[in-house]
Amino acid sequence: MEPASVGIVLDSSVIIAAERRGHTVREILEQVKAVQGDIEIAVSVVTIAELVHGAYRTKAQAQQQQRLEFVDRLSSDVPVHPVTLDIARLAGRIEGQQEAIGVQFAFEDLLIGATALHLGYDVATLNVRDFQRIPGLSVIRL
Numbered sequence: 847m848e849p850a851s852v853g854i855v856l857d858s859s860v861i862i863a864a865e866r867r868g869h870t871v872r873e874i875l876e877q878v879k880a881v882q883g884d885i886e887i888a889v890s891v892v893t894i895a896e897l898v899h900g901a902y903r904t905k906a907q908a909q910q911q912q913r914l915e916f917v918d919r920l921s922s923d924v925p926v927h928p929v930t931l932d933i934a935r936l937a938g939r940i941e942g943q944q945e946a947i948g949v950q951f952a953f954e955d956l957l958i959g960a961t962a963l964h965l966g967y968d969v970a971t972l973n974v975r976d977f978q979r980i981p982g983l984s985v986i987r988l
Contacts, residue, residue: 851984853886854878855927855962857955857971858896860988861889861920871919878970878988888925890961892954927961936960940980949979959983 856878864874878887894917901913929937937960941951951959955973959980962969968984971977977985 851968853967854970855967856889858893859972860970871923890958891926891928892957933960933964
């Protein structure tokens with residue numbers, strides 16, 4: 847039996863769905879820990895970029911500001927992991943090997959998945975199908 851993961855990288859899909867339901871960052875973290883236990887929870891800097899992108903696509907100024915404040919809270923309450931040289935190399939290797947056999951990824955998902963792999967963490971997502979195609983990545987549907 848494999849040891850349990852020491853952490854989870856939250857994919858953008860999980861955060862966006864929870865935020866749209868009106869959950870705060872604290873509530874999201876509490877829900878994840880209620881399901882997964884007391885583990886490290888992190889996000890990729892790529893997730894922050896995706897969330898900021900979504901905020902600026904919002905037409906209503908008040909909603910845009912609310913979403914940007916949500917991103918600020920998330921960034922202060924959850925460790926945000928950068929795409930390091932090691933993560934970039936891992937993502938490049940995975941993408942090259944998988945494209946050689948006809949498997950393609952959304953680049954953002956690949957970077958988030960590579961971050962989780964590099965950390966030895968699972969990925970929590972609503973987009974299980976795409977993340978499961980990343981070799982060696984443990985995927986959790988939340």
